[in-house]
Amino acid sequence: MTSTPIADLWTTLPGGAGPRPEAAYRLLAAAVEAFAERGYHATTTRDIATAAGMSPAALYIHYPSKAALLAEISRAGHAATLELVRAAAGAEGGPVERMRRLVEDFTSWHAQGRTVGRVVNYELHALPAEDYAVVAGLRLDIEREVSGIIADGLAAGLFEVAEVKTAARAVTSLGIDVSRWYTGRSSESPQELGRRYGELVLRMLGARP
Amino acid sequence: MTSTPIADLWTTLPGGAGPRPEAAYRLLAAAVEAFAERGYHATTTRDIATAAGMSPAALYIHYPSKAALLAEISRAGHAATLELVRAAAGAEGGPVERMRRLVEDFTSWHAQGRTVGRVVNYELHALPAEDYAVVAGLRLDIEREVSGIIADGLAAGLFEVAEVKTAARAVTSLGIDVSRWYTGRSSESPQELGRRYGELVLRMLGARP
DNA sequence: CAGCATGCTAAGCAAGCGCTTAGTCACTCC
DNA sequence: GGAGTGACTAAGCGCTTGCTTAGCATGCTG
Numbered sequence: 001m002t003s004t005p006i007a008d009l010w011t012t013l014p015g016g017a018g019p020r021p022e023a024a025y026r027l028l029a030a031a032v033e034a035f036a037e038r039g040y041h042a043t044t045t046r047d048i049a050t051a052a053g054m055s056p057a058a059l060y061i062h063y064p065s066k067a068a069l070l071a072e073i074s075r076a077g078h079a080a081t082l083e084l085v086r087a088a089a090g091a092e093g094g095p096v097e098r099m100r101r102l103v104e105d106f107t108s109w110h111a112q113g114r115t116v117g118r119v120v121n122y123e124l125h126a127l128p129a130e131d132y133a134v135v136a137g138l139r140l141d142i143e144r145e146v147s148g149i150i151a152d153g154l155a156a157g158l159f160e161v162a163e164v165k166t167a168a169r170a171v172t173s174l175g176i177d178v179s180r181w182y183t184g185r186s187s188e189s190p191q192e193l194g195r196r197y198g199e200l201v202l203r204m205l206g207a208r209p
Numbered sequence: 210m211t212s213t214p215i216a217d218l219w220t221t222l223p224g225g226a227g228p229r230p231e232a233a234y235r236l237l238a239a240a241v242e243a244f245a246e247r248g249y250h251a252t253t254t255r256d257i258a259t260a261a262g263m264s265p266a267a268l269y270i271h272y273p274s275k276a277a278l279l280a281e282i283s284r285a286g287h288a289a290t291l292e293l294v295r296a297a298a299g300a301e302g303g304p305v306e307r308m309r310r311l312v313e314d315f316t317s318w319h320a321q322g323r324t325v326g327r328v329v330n331y332e333l334h335a336l337p338a339e340d341y342a343v344v345a346g347l348r349l350d351i352e353r354e355v356s357g358i359i360a361d362g363l364a365a366g367l368f369e370v371a372e373v374k375t376a377a378r379a380v381t382s383l384g385i386d387v388s389r390w391y392t393g394r395s396s397e398s399p400q401e402l403g404r405r406y407g408e409l410v411l412r413m414l415g416a417r418p
Numbered sequence: 419c420a421g422c423a424t425g426c427t428a429a430g431c432a433a434g435c436g437c438t439t440a441g442t443c444a445c446t447c448c
Numbered sequence: 449g450g451a452g453t454g455a456c457t458a459a460g461c462g463c464t465t466g467c468t469t470a471g472c473a474t475g476c477t478g
Contacts, residue, residue: 023455039334041250045436055457060437062455121389122331125248166397166405170383173390177382180330188375196375204413232425254466264427269467271425 009076009116024062026052031069036115040070040126070123071131077113077120078138082145084109089145095153096207100198102149103171108194110178111186117179146171150205160206171201218285218325233271235261240278245324249279249335279332280340286322286329287347291354293318298354304362305416311358312380312410313403319387320399326388355380359414369415380410 010028011020020028030051034043045066049056063069088102110117127135147168153159161167174197188196219237220229229237239260243252254275258265272278297311319326336344356377362368370376383406397405 039248039250041248058456162405162408167409170409173386174379174382177386181382196371199371200376200379200413203415204409206412267426
């Protein structure tokens, strides 16, 4: 795993512009937990501020609105996921090895970071239009990386699928949905689940052993 | 498709207790659309009543609360899905044929009824506790039917998977997630998507041709 | 025909919402 | 030491929320 660990996701400002103030970090972390558990609209600014140990008004010193908090979470979450996907797609090795690593990392990421994953994947509709546009671009990039590996594998005669787009959709779909159903109480560790999903996906793609 | 067509999902009362009054039907249909598009908490009772062509107060003549509307949608949606799954699992033919039909029907159902599917799968947390318990039971039943076919296939030496539970989770997961990403503008029809997913899943399960 | 149930609307209530305002405190700088 | 600054709070504003109340037509029943 060369990608950003989940715990470090919010500690630095976008673009590597130094560390994030601790109070802003606490607000972001509290917002992730609350949005994941209750959903964006069911979460109040008082919930977030209280969980971060502040009065409601203090939130607005660090973020201009509740929606800005969601946008920052969504942007950082998607950027980290894209980074993880690019690391796997650009690694050494053939399409089979790269796809295995992608599915393993993508799956265990969505299991381990299921709270972030829920916000990132299921609260998109609550984003302001311009923030949504940015995130939609990142999602498209992710889908393209997956399609790229499948196309490579097809060209090399290592995969066998009727349609690249549907196959790529199925691969990302399996990983994303993990953040819906996975709980810490699940019997499998994120890594073990990733390994199993890697096996299933490679067979789904008709990978030659 | 022997299961309840989506258009008929709300026209009769639970337990076949006669037809549902037309006004109550209109409220349910409006609630499904609104919950699917904006989410439960972002939808107001005024939204629903207005879309159904009534004043806000009229809603409470037919349903005791906004949550009762969600519960009815969720219950009926899950019951119909279970019916569909049972029809496939109990059909004639071997595990391969039954699994193919299950995935085809399950997938095209979640594509065609994507609005219902979104409410049913992504608004569970908003259900009152007792309604949630009922629905959780139905979801368990669905998972069990899928696991049953996989176990049958394993016993007959027709499938090859390391773990039944993970494989079953992957099968239902693929279908459920369709309601998240599928749009009417998608290039594939629900039936065509079902066929493609059927192929992918059978290969994922290591089905012998 | 009176009496009453049914299905609805207009008006509005109490509570909670996102966000603002005014002011306090600790700290830095000259 | 006085002025300025940044992080924060107490209080609350305007608005919207889920839901209630009171009343009004309509149509059925004896």
